[in-house]
Amino acid sequence: MSGTTDLRATAVGFAAALVVFALLFLLAGVDRLVDTLVRADLRLVGAVVVVTLGWLFAWSGALRTVLDVLGVETTVRQSFLIFAGAMFSNNITPFGQAGGEPVTALLISESTDAEYETGLAAIASVDTLNFVPSISFALVGIGYFATTATLNPDLELGLALVVVLAVVVPGAIYYAWNRRYELEHRAVQRLTPLIQRVGGWIPRVTVPDADGIERRIGRFFQAIERVATNPRGLALALGLSALGWFLQSLGLWIAFQAIGSSVPFYVALFAVPIGAIAGATPLPGGAGGIEAVLIGLLQAFPGIGIAPATAAVIIFRGSVYWVPTAIGGVVMSVVGARRGTSG
Template sequence: MARENLRATLIGFAATLAVFAVLLYTAGIDDLVTQLTTADPRYTGLVFLATLAWLAAWGGALRTVLGVLGVELSRIRSFLVFCGAMFSNNITPFGQAGGEPVTALLINRATDTEYETGLAAIASVDTLNFVPSITIALIGAGYYATEVTLGRRLEFALGAVGVLALLVPSLVYVGWTRRYELEHRVIDALIPAIRAVARVVPRVSVPTADGLESRITGFFRAIERVAANPRGLAFALALSSLGWGLQMAALWFAFAAIGEPIAFSIALFVVPIGAIAGVTPLPGGAGGIEWTLAILIAAASPAVGFKIATAGVVLFRGFVYWTPVVLGGAVVGTTGAGSRV
């Protein structure tokens, strides 16, 4: 299993490198290097500070949700645990969907809480992060539309956001109202699959249907506890919104650093749309997010153009992607070695 996971990860990073190679070739490597090497260090420093503040804000949202579930976590530890969560998301395919199980294990080891409680906490935070992202994107697009005429690419992107704003909450609602029916279906599907794996890997133990049902029920009950605390939800939602605002500020600072500032209203809607591109087979959406952001910014600001847009996006993503990878990698390595963060 570990060998298969390693192979999948290596294939994912190889695909990412290929996507980046095409992006850099299209944008022009020489021009890109010139833009990045002559970037204003003052604004570059602000990109880094905004990135750290974003991680702290979303780490605070995780701390709030864990507090609702009765798990105490200091601000520093919540920051480090969330960096570890982002590390997991950035090295696994399909964004949060691929990183959540690993993140739940990290929370389990860092706080000595049950695995399903950690999974419920990070799932709740990811769900809360979705709400302000779509709202801010629609507000930013609406404001931008009052200033200029939207092109076809932007109309398509914003139309997709509108569909997601209706579709995702509807699917979550239907899934939640039928959660216990889904629970039995998941158990019926998982037990045979685990038994098949156990035949090949003797060390894998096969859980009983009752044991698996107990864990899934524990996960649902943890979600219910979070949903039943409106004060905690509101505070976590405010921190999530702050985190999105800091990411947008980081993007704006990145373009100011290369001497090509963009309207802040553009950052309001392109950052959430770019995050949607993270749900791809590429690790952390790397490559796909850069392409999406560069295309949208070039379409929204023709004076900037695709080459300059790519330079600003690469600077922005260089901090937003690699800062949590470096910090979170250290956290995951330390926690995996048996120490607590």
């Protein structure tokens, strides 16, 4: 029943995404948009794909670093394929990372000798670490623009959002860290009856006892603590995360070059991480939502029209969304086939 429900939710999400895309294309002018895309420089479009692969390697390196801190050994190739599988899960699941993390944790545990809780802690840590450079880049980009031009109301709203996130999210993390043992105790109290109830509904699944659930939740919090208290690992993971954001911004900048339009690099540096926030929408992987936010932000900058902004975003997001989805889809298919054979 739950599988049918998940499939229905995903189908509804993609249908909603198609509606959003249709509206964006109409606003940009379909004929003008198609003409712009047809005339795009294919070599530069290919460069966007290459940069996308670089982003995947950078963030998979951050995941490999976190797993290494947790005592889980992976090769560069293995971590790349695991991360591609993670992106596939995120891109077909509503609410982005929140929906794909449990599947990613399962993929990590089946691809390595890691326990499920360790895999969940690893991918949750990477998602959290990715927030720091994203907001930093957004502040640098909009800060530079604010010193050279007057912000219009849309960009003022974007700047306000960045500032709020830069204060609220680190504050929430600091608050949670200082009360991590209390949060662990509450998680055990509240999740134990829920897990036992849900486990009782699922056929052929052994319902864990309260002690077993407490141990597994404890292992999750211990893994998070190990990552947070390893300065070298944190610095390396943050550096790789920042490299990934830089490459994504570079990809959007190159996409504008591909359609014969030129924008300052700081525009992409601001727009990409802010647009990624829309990945938390119910749309699968943020498809449609991220594009709408990116286009809205880009055309708020002087000299960037809606047609070139839409065309560049289509090239950029077409690569960032479909390259990891295609690679990750193959990974998940292979893992699924192996599970079927072993079962």
